[in-house]
Amino acid sequence: GAVVSQHPSWVICKSGTSVKIECRSLDFQATTMFWYRQFPKQSLMLMATSNEGSKATYEQGVEKDKFLINHASLTLSTLTVTSAHPEDSSFYICSASSLAGGPQKETQYFGPGTRLLVL
């Protein structure tokens, strides 16, 4: 099956710093990548959708200047949490899909997640 990786798997940072999380599709070209956050014992909440080469579409209530998303290639999307604060501590998960058809179409393949702790 399609494989999506995330890096780092966990990160601890000081309040006010920026953190970059990478999401890579390893064996297919992802035309679309999605970023979610998940608080403990809760469901995934979609933050934004990014298409390769275009600006990300953010969900209502998600600050685009705080959560910078770049999808520069068909295999890589990055999420940068700028000026992180303790309330940004969460589990961030990316997923990737391809509209080009094949087994990836309609199905999102999820990365293993990145746990962020802001002190």
Added chain:
Amino acid sequence: SQQGEEDPQALSIQEGENATMNCSYKTSINNLQWYRQNSGRGLVHLILIRSNEREKHSGRLRVTLDTSKKSSSLLITASRAADTASYFCATERYGGSQGNLIFGKGTKLSVKP
């Protein structure tokens, strides 16, 4: 409001028993998907059922979809301890952006050996 709502929130069974989880949603959909998440990990796609399908099987998994009731069920037969995880349904809304999934709150399944 949240699209998918799973029921029950938690389920504890013995190995070998069947586990049934239900999901309800509120708007018309293109498809409904079930995912599994082990504690602290990413999600694993289990099965996708389209709005024009009523039932689908994959190994020990059986998914049904009733669009008139806006509900779906996931049945895991002959459960194993390794099936212990949280299970989420996710819907792709009809007319929405492709791939824009809305997740339910999940059912936490515990299978005791």
